[in-house]
Amino acid sequence: MSASEEVQKITQQVVDSFGPLTTPRMREVMSSLVRHLHDFAREVSLQYDEWEAGVRYMNSVGQASTPTRNEGHRLSNILGLESLVTQISYVVAADSTQQATSPSILGPFWSPYAPYCENGDNIARSPHQGQTCVMHGHVTDLRTNRAIPNAIVDIWQASSNGKYDFQDTENQEPMNLRGKFHTNQHGYYYFYCLKPTAYSLPHDGPAWELLQALDRHSMRPAHIHLMVSHPEYVPVITQLYPDDDPYIYSDTVFAVKDDLVVNFTPRENDPKAELDLHFDIVLEPASNTISSFL
Amino acid sequence: MSASEEVQKITQQVVDSFGPLTTPRMREVMSSLVRHLHDFAREVSLQYDEWEAGVRYMNSVGQASTPTRNEGHRLSNILGLESLVTQISYVVAADSTQQATSPSILGPFWSPYAPYCENGDNIARSPHQGQTCVMHGHVTDLRTNRAIPNAIVDIWQASSNGKYDFQDTENQEPMNLRGKFHTNQHGYYYFYCLKPTAYSLPHDGPAWELLQALDRHSMRPAHIHLMVSHPEYVPVITQLYPDDDPYIYSDTVFAVKDDLVVNFTPRENDPKAELDLHFDIVLEPASNTISSFL
Numbered sequence: 001m002s003a004s005e006e007v008q009k010i011t012q013q014v015v016d017s018f019g020p021l022t023t024p025r026m027r028e029v030m031s032s033l034v035r036h037l038h039d040f041a042r043e044v045s046l047q048y049d050e051w052e053a054g055v056r057y058m059n060s061v062g063q064a065s066t067p068t069r070n071e072g073h074r075l076s077n078i079l080g081l082e083s084l085v086t087q088i089s090y091v092v093a094a095d096s097t098q099q100a101t102s103p104s105i106l107g108p109f110w111s112p113y114a115p116y117c118e119n120g121d122n123i124a125r126s127p128h129q130g131q132t133c134v135m136h137g138h139v140t141d142l143r144t145n146r147a148i149p150n151a152i153v154d155i156w157q158a159s160s161n162g163k164y165d166f167q168d169t170e171n172q173e174p175m176n177l178r179g180k181f182h183t184n185q186h187g188y189y190y191f192y193c194l195k196p197t198a199y200s201l202p203h204d205g206p207a208w209e210l211l212q213a214l215d216r217h218s219m220r221p222a223h224i225h226l227m228v229s230h231p232e233y234v235p236v237i238t239q240l241y242p243d244d245d246p247y248i249y250s251d252t253v254f255a256v257k258d259d260l261v262v263n264f265t266p267r268e269n270d271p272k273a274e275l276d277l278h279f280d281i282v283l284e285p286a287s288n289t290i291s292s293f294l
Numbered sequence: 295m296s297a298s299e300e301v302q303k304i305t306q307q308v309v310d311s312f313g314p315l316t317t318p319r320m321r322e323v324m325s326s327l328v329r330h331l332h333d334f335a336r337e338v339s340l341q342y343d344e345w346e347a348g349v350r351y352m353n354s355v356g357q358a359s360t361p362t363r364n365e366g367h368r369l370s371n372i373l374g375l376e377s378l379v380t381q382i383s384y385v386v387a388a389d390s391t392q393q394a395t396s397p398s399i400l401g402p403f404w405s406p407y408a409p410y411c412e413n414g415d416n417i418a419r420s421p422h423q424g425q426t427c428v429m430h431g432h433v434t435d436l437r438t439n440r441a442i443p444n445a446i447v448d449i450w451q452a453s454s455n456g457k458y459d460f461q462d463t464e465n466q467e468p469m470n471l472r473g474k475f476h477t478n479q480h481g482y483y484y485f486y487c488l489k490p491t492a493y494s495l496p497h498d499g500p501a502w503e504l505l506q507a508l509d510r511h512s513m514r515p516a517h518i519h520l521m522v523s524h525p526e527y528v529p530v531i532t533q534l535y536p537d538d539d540p541y542i543y544s545d546t547v548f549a550v551k552d553d554l555v556v557n558f559t560p561r562e563n564d565p566k567a568e569l570d571l572h573f574d575i576v577l578e579p580a581s582n583t584i585s586s587f588l
Contacts (some may be wrong), residue, residue, distance in 0.1 A: 014374040018507025062356020215313025
């Protein structure tokens with residue numbers, strides 16, 4: 001067998017090594033992954049020292065991860081993969097309708113422990129330098145346009161220094177700028193939060209090394225994270241971006257979509273807030289979908 | 295923009311984010327990697343929970359790595375990638391000749407600290423249950439067929455319990471079953487070693503998890519590692535496999551090639567060894583190549 005034939009043969013050998021007890025989905029996913037991984041190596045004639053650098057890099061990703069830092073998630077984000085996977089699920093779910101609120105990536109900062117709050121509460125519980133904003137709107141049914149009472153609007157955001165609570169324990173109390181709100185009988189929610197601030201991914205660790213090697217910036221546009229759910233609807237995880245942010249066209253994790261860019265307006269007659277953000281959310285009934293994405 | 299268009303657009307956005315200061319090779323490699331990664335996700339309609347499992351898995355690989363355990367290297371091996379990269383380099387180097395000794399993977403157990411030895415030395419310095427073997431042969435020039443004096447033959451192997459020295463510090467002294475030999479004026483080398491023993495990759499950690507999920511065995515055929523070098527030649531890293539090993543057709547790291555399968559014969563009139571292994575090595579002059587692989 002010639003050397004060129006050997007190069008082609010290895011891929012099939014790997015796929016053929018999968019035993020009969022592997023699940024059909026595992027076989028499908030891993031066969032495709034191995035073929036693309038090998039095609040990549042052949043396409044660029046991957047050299048031995050480059051492969052070694054890749055192995056070292058992969059090990060460094062796990063080694064940089066801690067309970068409050070998910071470097072694998074961050075690497076996946078800067079390569080656009082979480083954004084792509086989010087979009088793939090949305091296409092499956094929404095092909096016939098295409099009007100539910102667009103999803104965006106979850107990111108590594110969501111917490112399952114955000115406190116339940118009352119409408120009108122302020123989630124900024126620690127000092128900050130930001131502008132306070134009232135965020136409010138209706139959650140409605142895609143098919144009937146009717147209000148959805150008792151939907152849960154789970155919001156989280158970085159503080160005005162660009163850091164989330166658990167990245168910034170010196171300045172922020174746990175669960176600062178996190179909260180879960182129930183929509184009322186009219187499907188309405190409202191709360192006080194901050195106009196968000198653009199921030200940089202950390203300037204250390206493997207993801208930052210890769211950004212530097214690719215001559216890329218590390219900025220995310222300012223954003224508010226949302227996860228909106230109700231037992232009878234497909235949950236939506238998304239982010240909202242102020243329309244005056246300079247990074248909305250070059251988000252380093254590729255998570256901005258046109259319908260998620262929002263306008264903050266001056267708030268009148270409210271001593272507690274300078275700004276107002278009106279955002280309505282449209283959910284797709286669960287029975288309307290092939291699959292949900294969570 | 296429709297949801298389907300968004301899915302296609304993200305890949306181009308990622309590639310377009312690479313800045314002008316990234317090197318041409320980095321741009322080439324990472325553009326190809328991103329395209330294949332995204333094509334993979336689209337091809338299998340990668341679901342959010344599957345992507346999350348992949349991120350957790352990637353982090354676990356680095357976290358399982360230690361100074362004596364390179365889990366990223368092992369994962370790469372069981373997916374056939376080191377074997378493929380070795381073969382890609384060989385095609386580049388040998389397209390016009392195809393007669394130099396075939397390379398195989400380096401694996402994670404080579405040490406730069408193997409001691410220099412004299413021809414005739416025995417590299418088994420700690421107790422073992424194996425069969426002692428004389429390994430010997432000539433190192434010659436691919437183009438002229440002439441002997442190459444002063445080539446370095448660097449050998450390493452697991453002991454009869456399937457473990458390398460630094461995996462087995464209770465039973466093996468450091469540098470057991472490792473040594474570097476110089477060929478003599480006739481290009482000849484010889485030393486005492488063990489007929490190698492088949493062994494399993496470890497039954498813990500991320501690589502083993504993946505082997506189980508793919509219903510694969512974890513066995514490598516018995517092998518002797520070789521790295522043969524000389525300043526004027528392309529070095530060859532390779533492995534030799536006894537022809538009576540049951541795993542030569544199903545090596546879990548895909549590293550066996552036909553010309554690397556060897557026959558151990560009975561050794562006559564040598565009280566120090568039961569077996570004999572004759573293996574000649576052919577090196578390609580360095581000037582004859584487009585690139586070396588180390």
